[in-house]
Amino acid sequence: MRMEPPSIRARLDRAGMVISGLCALHCVASIVLVSVLGLGGQFLLAPAIHRVGLVLALLIAAVAIGWGALRHRKPAPFVVAMMGLTFMGGALAVPHGAEEALLTIIGVALVSLGHILNLRHTHGALSGGA
Numbered sequence: 001m002r003m004e005p006p007s008i009r010a011r012l013d014r015a016g017m018v019i020s021g022l023c024a025l026h027c028v029a030s031i032v033l034v035s036v037l038g039l040g041g042q043f044l045l046a047p048a049i050h051r052v053g054l055v056l057a058l059l060i061a062a063v064a065i066g067w068g069a070l071r072h073r074k075p076a077p078f079v080v081a082m083m084g085l086t087f088m089g090g091a092l093a094v095p096h097g098a099e100e101a102l103l104t105i106i107g108v109a110l111v112s113l114g115h116i117l118n119l120r121h122t123h124g125a126l127s128g129g130a
Contacts, residue, residue, distance in 0.1 A: 084111035
């Protein structure tokens with residue numbers, strides 16, 4: 001049986017999950033490196049990194065989850081991902097530190113969950129399942 005390569009939308013969902021994981025890793029590594037070792041504060045805590053990350057997450061989620069929602073007609077992936085993006089946006093409004101990291105990690109976890117739900121619902125819609 002021949003396996004088909006993943007669709008562009010599925011690849012975007014997977015990219016969204018990887019980027020979410022890297023973002024969470026960035027948050028934890030930043031706290032450890034800056035607070036424990038005093039290294040990298042100028043670069044790791046730069047506001048531009050967080051703004052670019054949010055824009056990237058927003059674009060990937062909009063295309064992948066929006067496209068998926070048109071196929072499977074399930075609101076959960078969209079709602080969960082948008083809650084996550086809201087948390088990520090809220091993290092930009094607070095000073096650097098534990099509160100920002102917590103909001104960001106909650107946000108990226110929800111965005112990643114939205115991508116997972118989107119993949120599951122789209123796969124179900126394509127195979128004739130729920």
